[in-house]
Amino acid sequence: MSDTRQLLHDHLFDQAPIMIAVLDKDFGVVEANARFQNLFGQWRGRHCYEILKGRGSPCDRCLAAWTFADGQVRVCDDRLQLSGDVTSHFVVRVAPLTSEEADGEPHLIWIASNANEAGSLLRENEVLFERAPSYITVLDRDLRIIRANKRMRETFGRAWGRRCYEVYKRRDRPCRVCPALKVFETGEDQTSTQVGVSATGEETHYIVKASALSRDEGPDGSEVKYVIEMATDVTHLHMLEKEKLEAERLAAVGQAVAGLAHGIKNILMGLEGGVYVMESGLKQNQTAKIERGMQMLDRNVQKISDLAKNLLSFSKGRVPEVAMTDPADVCREIHELYSDLARQAGIDLSLDLQRGVRPAPLDAAAIHTCLANLVSNAIDACQMSENKNCRVVLRCFEKNESLGFEVIDNGCGMDYEVKKKLFTTFFTTKGAGGTGLGLLMTRKIVQEHGGRISVESKPGQGTNFRILLPRERLPEPGSGTDNGTGGREAGPKNAKK
């Protein structure tokens, strides 16, 4: 065995695909292998700086000098001169050579290997994998993590050999939607948004992309052997989004409160007017005027009472109840509720329900209120219009992963000034008939569902109110959305009206 070993050593020195030299403390080359000589030329009696750098004196930054000084092994990239004045890149390793035969004189072993493109790429990939500001893992078909990069380990803790769902999610079984399993199944890239739990127990949101890393030719054809998962942490974005939603909700309530003063002004003036007209009638002894004053007082007392009721329901609100709801059902309820009223007013109220609109987690009673407000407004707008063939259409549709509702009328429409004022404050153009709360309430509900409401309108031509609720921003089913008081209600409840 030791003969074989000796033989191997003897041959390796000359046959290994690397360049080896031994240096003395003056940087003289005292031994070198055949490959060294082939590449760098004659070495006997020469110094390494002459052979490798074409210099007459030692280099300014000399690896060998440092290693002679401290005995540490060093590795670096270096450009060296080949015989024939050509230079090339190498990876150089310098280590102390201790040998009894070396008469106690210190020597160094100098080893260089060609730094080819594949090697550089490999090292780049290593750095990319390890240092990327993402969570990167390689999974086998059992969903075991066989590699995990630094950021992943730092955030989620020990990963190697454990299953991805244990590490990412602290679960004991695979997730319901698993991009890695899908890649193993289809071979296609998968992207999904996930929520995990970090090693310190914090909710971590990330967007993960899973791709096939290698394939095996099995008996049933090619199958994916490993999957690489690359995840970008979006926890900060998610928090910002949540804070923004919260701010929007609070703003809607704030605007309602600020606008309340304006709403009261008209009523107050009506009351003042009632008192004035009545007093004036009394002074002039005119019964008719006294009666008119009384009627004005009555009407405005009624208005303030309505306002108070509406305001209570707006500010105190009800606890939102979110459950999986078929949006088309809510539309049908509204249609049923208003069809008599519309018919009596000579208005054609119709439904336009797109096929295949999926159920969604909604506060059904709130969406009901929302659509009821819009349909009731549309009917009012038709009644104010001179158009004899008035119609109102309630639409429900799906667009770009958003659930949509539309209430379209060809009634009196609104001009730019009225449109601008619609959602900004407590505002009504209905005079005695409106409280100015309906649209504020509608907007509040839409915002609580993470959506947007917009309006298009032309005076004399009609109005189109559109609600878009992005599905990814809808509240969780079975949970209450925050109602602005900071409280949170949970538990599945049937919110169907």
Added chain:
Amino acid sequence: MSGSNGVPKILIVDDEPDIVEYLCAVLEDNGYRTAGVTEAKEALEAVSREQPDLILMDILMPGESGLHLYREIRRNPETADIPVLIISGYTKAEDFAAVDLGMLEEEKLPLPDGYLEKPISIPKLIRSLNELFESHDVGEPHV
């Protein structure tokens, strides 16, 4: 322009019938003649019919807004010089922001002659009217 007996006539435009009634009663008791309409689209016709010496109007009304009405009044040479006093549930600054009264300047139309915020103080209203009539030299109310 003041018609019979030199008593000025005031047209009141507000979508709240109670406010129209109230202001009519106040102004009549203060010696003015009045006419009232509750819809902006009827107002233009009322202006040409009643030939008021002053218009008291809300700026935000359903359908065609008060701003539209105001523009029409100012663009028509026959009515362009009638003083207009705005009565609004909002402050002047809020109306300027929301109703784009600033657009009037771009169109080189004069701004309203006065601005009163609801609820209106009656003494202030009468004072404003008297000042406007003095500066426009339109006769005296009949008290």
